[in-house]
Amino acid sequence: MLVSGSRTRLPRAQLDWLREQSARWHAEGLVGDDVRAAILERYEAETPESRGLQALVGIGILICALGVLLLIGYNWSRLPPASKVGLVLTAVASAFTASAFSYRAGRRALGETFLFAGMLLYANGIWLIAQALHIQGHFPDAFFWAAVGALACAWLVRSPWNGMAGAALLLIWGFAEGVATPGNNYLFLLAWPLAIWLARRLDAPVMLALIAVAGVVWVAVLDNAVTGGVLMPASIVLAGCALYAASAYDRLPLTFAWRGTGLLAILVVFVPLMVVEAQRGLLRQTGDAPLPLIVTTVVLAVPAVFGLKRARTAADWAIAAVAVATCAWAGLAMFGVRSATAGAILFSLAALAVCVGFVRVALVSGSAVHLSAGVLFALLFLIVRWVSVVGNLLWSGVLLLAAGGGLLLLARLWRGRGRDVAAAHGGGG
Amino acid sequence: MTTTANGTFRRALLAGAVCLAILGGMLVGHAWPLWTGDVVLMNATGSLPRDLFRGQYIRLNLQASTLRVTTVGGPAAGDLGLEAMPVTTAGAWWDSWADVRRASSAVVYVQLAPEDGVATPVSVSREAVEGALNLRGRIRSAQETGVLRVEYGLDAYYLQEASARSLEPALLAGRPVQVEVAIAANGRARIRDVVVDAVRIPR
Numbered sequence: 001m002l003v004s005g006s007r008t009r010l011p012r013a014q015l016d017w018l019r020e021q022s023a024r025w026h027a028e029g030l031v032g033d034d035v036r037a038a039i040l041e042r043y044e045a046e047t048p049e050s051r052g053l054q055a056l057v058g059i060g061i062l063i064c065a066l067g068v069l070l071l072i073g074y075n076w077s078r079l080p081p082a083s084k085v086g087l088v089l090t091a092v093a094s095a096f097t098a099s100a101f102s103y104r105a106g107r108r109a110l111g112e113t114f115l116f117a118g119m120l121l122y123a124n125g126i127w128l129i130a131q132a133l134h135i136q137g138h139f140p141d142a143f144f145w146a147a148v149g150a151l152a153c154a155w156l157v158r159s160p161w162n163g164m165a166g167a168a169l170l171l172i173w174g175f176a177e178g179v180a181t182p183g184n185n186y187l188f189l190l191a192w193p194l195a196i197w198l199a200r201r202l203d204a205p206v207m208l209a210l211i212a213v214a215g216v217v218w219v220a221v222l223d224n225a226v227t228g229g230v231l232m233p234a235s236i237v238l239a240g241c242a243l244y245a246a247s248a249y250d251r252l253p254l255t256f257a258w259r260g261t262g263l264l265a266i267l268v269v270f271v272p273l274m275v276v277e278a279q280r281g282l283l284r285q286t287g288d289a290p291l292p293l294i295v296t297t298v299v300l301a302v303p304a305v306f307g308l309k310r311a312r313t314a315a316d317w318a319i320a321a322v323a324v325a326t327c328a329w330a331g332l333a334m335f336g337v338r339s340a341t342a343g344a345i346l347f348s349l350a351a352l353a354v355c356v357g358f359v360r361v362a363l364v365s366g367s368a369v370h371l372s373a374g375v376l377f378a379l380l381f382l383i384v385r386w387v388s389v390v391g392n393l394l395w396s397g398v399l400l401l402a403a404g405g406g407l408l409l410l411a412r413l414w415r416g417r418g419r420d421v422a423a424a425h426g427g428g429g
Numbered sequence: 430m431t432t433t434a435n436g437t438f439r440r441a442l443l444a445g446a447v448c449l450a451i452l453g454g455m456l457v458g459h460a461w462p463l464w465t466g467d468v469v470l471m472n473a474t475g476s477l478p479r480d481l482f483r484g485q486y487i488r489l490n491l492q493a494s495t496l497r498v499t500t501v502g503g504p505a506a507g508d509l510g511l512e513a514m515p516v517t518t519a520g521a522w523w524d525s526w527a528d529v530r531r532a533s534s535a536v537v538y539v540q541l542a543p544e545d546g547v548a549t550p551v552s553v554s555r556e557a558v559e560g561a562l563n564l565r566g567r568i569r570s571a572q573e574t575g576v577l578r579v580e581y582g583l584d585a586y587y588l589q590e591a592s593a594r595s596l597e598p599a600l601l602a603g604r605p606v607q608v609e610v611a612i613a614a615n616g617r618a619r620i621r622d623v624v625v626d627a628v629r630i631p632r
Contacts, residue, residue, distance in 0.1 A: 077484065077589045089452060096445025104438040115441060122448040129452060131484070133459050134620050136582040138567070145451050153444040157437060181534040 007044045015045045084132035088125040095121050103157075116161045119150050123169070140180050143173035147191075151198060160204040167210035170195055174214045178221030188218050200250070205257040212243050212261035230282065233269040234330045240265030241323035248310035256369075263373055266322060266354070267380060273347040274384045279340035283333055315370060318357025322350045351381045359410060363417055371414065378406070462619045466611035467562060469541065469548035475606040475625065477597055485593040487586045487600070487623060487630075489608060493539055493550040493564065494584075496577045513576050519552035519561075530571045537579060538563040538616050547607070553577065557616055565616030583610060586623045592630060599626045 010018070022036045031039075072087070079087070095118030102111035123146035130137065150166030153159055170191060177185040192215055199208040216239045223235040244262030247255040272278035311317050325346055332338070358374030361367060382403045389395035472492040479485055497513035519540055523529045540561040541548040548562065557563040566579040586608075588596070600606070604626035612618045623630045 085456065089449060092448055092452065093445060096441060096448070100438045100441035100445070103441050104434050106434055111437070111441065115444065118445060118448065122452065125452055126455065129455060129459075131587050133456075134586050135455070135459050136585050138582075145455070149448045149451055152447045156440040156444040156447070 008042060009046045009050065010043050012045045015043055018043065081132040085129055088121070088128050088132075091121045092118055092125055099157075111157075112159055112161060115153060115157055115159055116165070119153050119162050119165060122146070122149050123165075138180065140173055140176035143169050143176055144187075144191075147173055151195060154202060154207075155198055158202060160202050160207060163199060163202050163204050163207040164210060167195060167199065167207045167214065171210055171214035171217060174218040175221060178218060178225060182221075182225030185218070185222070192218070199257075200254060203254070205253045208254055208257035209261050212257060213264075215239065215243070216261065216265045231330050231333070233273050233282065234326050236265050236269040237273070237326045238323060240269070241319055241326070244316075244319045245310070245323075248312075248316070262319070266319075267376060270347055270351050270377075270380060271384060274344055274351060274381070275388070276340045276344045279343040283338040283340055283343065314357040314360040315354075315373075316357075318354045321353055325350050348381060348385065351377050351384075355381065363413055366417060375407070375410075378403070459619060462611045462613035462617050463621065466613040466618070468609060468611050468621060469543075469562070470546060470624075471541075471548050471608050471610055473606045473608050474603070475600050475623075477593055477600055485588045485590050487588060487593075487596070487606075487625075489584050489586060489606065489620075489623070491581065491583060491608065493541070494579055494581070496539070496550060496553060496579060498553060498575045498577055514550050516550050517552045518554060519558050520554040521556045522554060526571070526573065526575065529568070529577070530573075532568060533570070534567050536565060536567055537577075538565055539579060540564075541612075548610075553579075562612060563616040564610075564612055564618055581618055583608065583618055583620055586620055586630070588630065596625055596630065599628075 019040065022031065022039060025031045026033065026036050076084070095114050099111045099114035099118055102108075102114055126142045126146055129135070130142065147166050147169035150162050150169055154161075154163035154166055174185065174188050174192075177188070192211065195211045195214075196208065199211055216236055219235050219239045220232055223232045240262045242262070243258050243265065247258035247262070250258060272282075311320050329343055329346060333343075355374045355377040358370045358377065362371035362374060382399070386396060386399055389399060473489045475487045475489050477485070478488050492512070492514055495513045496516045498518060499515045500518050516539070523532060535555070538554050538557045539550045540552045540554070540558050541564055542551045542562070543549070550564075552558070552561075557565075564581060566581040569578040569580045571577050606626075607624040608620055609622040609624065610618045611621050
């Protein structure tokens with residue numbers, strides 16, 4: 001949508017829709033003739049010429065930018081270090097200055113674009129300066145400082161795009177630092193809550209989801225470093241449950257970020273936990289589980305189980321049950337009670353419980369998101385269990401028949417619910 | 430112009446200042462050993478890899494990168510097929526070699542002493558030793574035999590493509606490589622120059 005003078009340019013189809021709808025509102029007496037005319041006066045259709053001009057300008061700018069980058073790239077190795085550093089600093093300063101002046105002129109979109117470009121130039125500048133001056137530091141530090149810069153930009157200018165970039169860099173740093181200095185990245189414990197606070201302040205669900213994923217990755221890498229990954233899946237499941245539980249304490253639309261990442265973590269790690277051979281491999285090593293493993297499990301279990309306090313729906317209770325089952329499994333394994341078959345059955349039942357919990361909520365509330373989550377866990381259960389009996393035609397047939405029948409029944413219930421809702425609305429009218 | 434637009438104008442400039450300050454800090458951190466440090470020459474070997482992201486550079490393997498801590502014992506360096514420099518421990522050190530192995534990526538200080546005009550490692554410690562020339566590094570790996578791989582952040586020297594081509598024969602022939610290093614009082618070091626076969630490489 002473009003603003004030209006005092007009139008806003010809309011695509012032709014959108015303007016036609018507005019004309020048609022406003023004519024109907026006028027016919028129904030909702031708006032008067034003068035109001036309709038005043039509304040329509042605010043908009044005009046984009047002409048093919050204006051669109052062509054926009055495309056031409058856009059392509060021109062893109063080609064010029066590429067040309068400048070290639071020219072710099074061609075001469076980069078010939079430039080002395082001082083020129084390289086000067087070029088990087090000037091580019092960063094120019095982008096931020098352009099952003100500031102765009103904001104002052106009231107052009108927010110352009111300001112945000114320049115700000116994002118400035119942050120990208122800054123992050124790349126870290127590597128370029130390191131190369132120009134032969135700096136061989138601890139490589140994850142570059143991601144950390146890039147994340148600090150991006151998050152500072154996001155905080156100062158309330159920029160969700162920079163926030164998302166900062167969250168992505170934080171994720172990469174958490175992983176890289178965890179791998180480079182195993183079991184030593186406790187600075188993340190300080191950075192993570194600050195990033196969460198910023199995402200909530202910016203009301204940015206995608207940024208929050210990325211930071212939540214960074215938390216899960218940090219837990220996984222730490223677990224791998226401290227315990228050799230013995231109970232890494234259990235830690236990830238508990239972290240997922242804790243993230244899901246956190247959604248009860250937040251507002252829309254941030255709850256989706258907490259729940260989505262929590263469920264994703266649980267979904268991914270349920271695959272090995274439902275397989276007997278994978279369970280056998282994990283349980284074989286649990287005898288070596290040292291004290292930090294127990295501490296990690298307990299620390300993660302507390303927020304996961306704490307979610308029980310706010311459990312309201314069948315889906316919440318199902319996730320709480322998953323947390324309790326995971327704690328029990330990890331606890332029993334640590335004290336020598338290890339059965340791979342029982343473990344696989346336990347997590348298969350947990351997957352079914354999550355499926356039933358979410359489907360139940362979907363049928364009561366009509367939430368398509370809950371229905372999708374429930375069906376995802378059902379499909380996960382089906383695929384993992386089917387793979388385990390794929391050589392046996394009888395069991396494969398029975399399983400597929402049961403699963404297909406279950407999904408058809410669900411479709412029928414969902415459709416019936418839709419009719420009930422329509423009838424209730426009709427009765428009410 | 431509204432107050433909000435003015436506020437955002439200032440905050441965008443401040444964001445730029447924060448980013449430039451971080452880059453500036455990086456520059457000062459880099460330059461500090463070069464400004465204030467003791468300059469020494471260290472022996473190394475070099476190879477010429479080409480990296481898609483890093484471009485052309487000499488990968489430097491300092492003599493001080495592979496140490497054999499003699500107080501731990503184990504077979505002689507030659508038996509391992511490694512050119513490990515024998516060093517003793519000085520000051521604070523771990524109680525057992527198992528502790529050293531667990532302390533992966535921990536910071537260590539290597540004490541250097543001149544030998545024929547070249548700084549050579551003589552001892553290693555967990556903390557800087559008073560009165561000695563300390564080179565700060567991180568443990569990269571520790572083997573049961575007492576061999577310690579240490580990283581100092583001095584393992585890459587970026588080059589122009591033409592310089593790299595001219596150096597290739599000398600490096601392939603295994604000609605001697607020396608690195609001129611500036612070491613600050615806190616042990617952090619930066620490369621000043623690289624000398625291949627007694628010829629200084631142009632930056």
